[in-house]
Amino acid sequence: MSVLSDPRWGEALAHLPDYLGSHVRVSVTALALGLAASLPLAILSRNRPLLRGALLGFASIVQTVPGLALLALFYPLLLALAAITLSWFGFAFSAFGFLPAVLALALYSMLPVLRNTITGLNGVDAAILEAAQGVGMTPRQSLAMVELPLALPVMMAGIRTAAVWVIGTATLSTPIGQTSLGNYIFAGLQTQNWVFVLFGCIAAAVLALLVDQLLALIENGLRSRSRLRAALGGVGIVALVAATLVPTMARSSSSYIVGAKTFAEQYVLSALLAQRLRAAGLPATSREGLGSNVIFDALASNDIDVYVDYSGTLWANQFHRTDIKPRNELLGDLKAMLAKQNITLLGELGFENAYALVMPRKRAAELGIKSIDDLAARASTMSIAGDYEFFSRPEWAALRKTYGLSFRSQRTMQPDFMYAAVASGEVDVIAGYTSDGLIAKYDLVVLDDPRRAIPPYDAIVLLAPKRAGDEKLKAALQPLLGRIDISAMREANLRAAGNDASSSPDAVARWLWERIGGR
């Protein structure tokens, strides 16, 4: 019973109106858009084999693109589009969150609707079509009075499939800034909060099942030509949408939005920032689980107000610099480069979260490995694991080039699992993070980087262009600057990796605030 009495269920429940409302809003809009695009296309292409083939082919290809990638692709696409509309027509739109999520999900919903509508229409008996012509119907009348009514049950089956797909896939819109039930899942996975993961999965599944059953009721009503059942299903859908949208509408949107990337440290820091803002009387909400390619652009285009990034990440990924400078010099350059985009580098938090090659202390001692130089001599017989980004990042290229590293095999892993993997010997080396609490927990050692292939990774607070002159905001965050050292952050991260009530990002952030002597 301790599972159910866990206070995190209550915490999860408190988020439900916001997450569920956003989830329903994005799903319903996407589905409506998908239908609005698919139905006319299906009708148009039903007697044109070439167009039909092209459409179904396109929709099938879209379906094979993983949902996460499809969603992520829409963000840069829309950013570029927004830049064009700004320079040509003088207005821009937010390429963050809702819009890319809706477009990607709408695209995702098209295949089942297209296919079933075409199948349904083509399945109408030729004799019936001829009769429609024979009694004097125009092609349009034949479509409206005979073909569509007869194809409707098959079309509804397609719409049901699309609805379930969209509701399920919408959980993946969290990394592009759209709040959804995926927030539970992403946050839960990153902070080892299985209660959240479970809650998010159950909520999404229940929503999908409910919508599916309501649509089934409509479909059933249409099939058996029972207006009552069809109407009942329709009313159910409308009621569901209304119920989930009302709390969302009532929410104010004037608060400060604190961004967080997709790992535990970011959840803790964003919670800490939000707490500081609220303590200073500024309303603040967190937008968590943003992809690291999305979050900087979101800040630059004022979609979020503040977040913590790392100097080396910006240096290499955002500004595409391959040279490596001493710490202070790099920070100074970065500040100047950011200022050109009107982004304020408020200051450093005091610790570094750098990529580092990490292995078990005992094993390193046995093999006599202290630095990456030592490792390079033995790497050809060893395996390495890194997070989803690492092997495509410039740091990895720099490491390989500088030290001549060549491993027997390399694997990509969920960050939380790779520490356990290296501790158990499943892999020999991992590309870990220096501030990770698991380094201490599993008795691992960070290998020295004597040739400084990896740039410094100071945690820095960035403010959006529209907050450049916001003194209240700056004052509220000032007490954090330079105060969080590596040991404090490691311990905070270790706590966040725990699996109990005191490991929620909010709780850890409060602990961290006390630890650094905040009052």
Place this chain on the structure above:
Amino acid sequence: MLQSVAYGASPRNDNCAGNGHYAGEMTQPEARMPANSLIAYANVAKRFDGGRVVAVDNVSLEVAEGELLAIVGSSGSGKTTLLRLANRLIEADGGTIRVEGEDVRATDPIRLRRRIGYVFQSGGLFPHMTVADNIGITPRLLGWTAQDISARADELLDLVRLERVSHRDRLPHELSGGQRQRVGVARALAARPRIMLMDEPFGALDPLTRDALGDDYRELHKKLALTTIMITHDMAEAILLADRIAVMHSGKLLAQGTPAELAASGDPYVGDLLRTPRRQAERLNKALPRGGAA
């Protein structure tokens, strides 16, 4: 036995009122003059598959007002194609077709179809519409009021001998084959057409139902002063119901005329077709020596 067939001695007479002065359903068929054809095919040709299949080959055929013409032929003879050319369900490749004196190519096909009744082989009823909605479809397309449509549907249910109350709100799949075909006839008659095109209307029915429906339609044809082309592959049915018979074979019109005129044709295929019902009758007489059920 066959001699006892009463009608079919000569083409039915035409209306002396002439074209454009059509007075309604109950015009007396007696006051008619010959040679006033409502449907006239002249040298009509139709090919399919880019010209490789000749479905209708240089056919000329006239149907007089008030006449019931049966087109007889085996499947693939082109008889259904010939029928569909009349209301432009299919477009001709050559020749001219006139309906009520008008070249069909010069008329709007939608309006043409709305003023010609068409009965499909297997009923062709819309499965998602009730009997009344099926019957009322052409009036609805013509913009009649709901009240008029409903009244017309009841009227037609009476006409085709289906009980109003128990039939009007049923769906086609709840009806028997014979009932469906009666609804098909009612639907074709709904907008008060002068012309009826029937594509093997009774072909899929059991013999008893078929007989009853054939007789009933013959009566309607007379009562409503219709002009009908009926397609059948059954020569006996054609002889029993039609005023005149046209025989199609491989896209060609082999012969046309009353049964007696056909019998005089020297064409061996036509002769074969005409002998079949008689041969069957003789075999029946042998098998049922006391004159069968009669």
